[in-house]
Amino acid sequence: MCQLGMVLPEDPMMLMSVINTKLRDYYATLDALCDDLNAERAPLEAKLAAVGYFYDARQNQFVRK
Numbered sequence: 001m002c003q004l005g006m007v008l009p010e011d012p013m014m015l016m017s018v019i020n021t022k023l024r025d026y027y028a029t030l031d032a033l034c035d036d037l038n039a040e041r042a043p044l045e046a047k048l049a050a051v052g053y054f055y056d057a058r059q060n061q062f063v064r065k
Contacts, residue, residue, distance in 0.1 A: 006037055008044075012051040019044070020061045030055050 009015045019033065027033040034041045045055055053062040 008037070008039065012047055016048055016053050016062050023060050029057070029060065
């Protein structure tokens with residue numbers, strides 16, 4: 001499911017929603033999503049951590065801590 005060229009939302013809440021939907025529907029891991037979308041994992045996680053969301057590998061989604 002290659003989605004190269006997709007622009008991810010800037011708004012953190014929209015970003016979280018889009019990422020969680022893609023993780024649920026298309027990707028087994030955050031690394032697989034980042035590889036396919038050519039996105040860097042650390043800045044993505046930092047942006048979502050700034051609004052209280054962290055990646056839970058067991059659930060394969062960003063969750064509020």
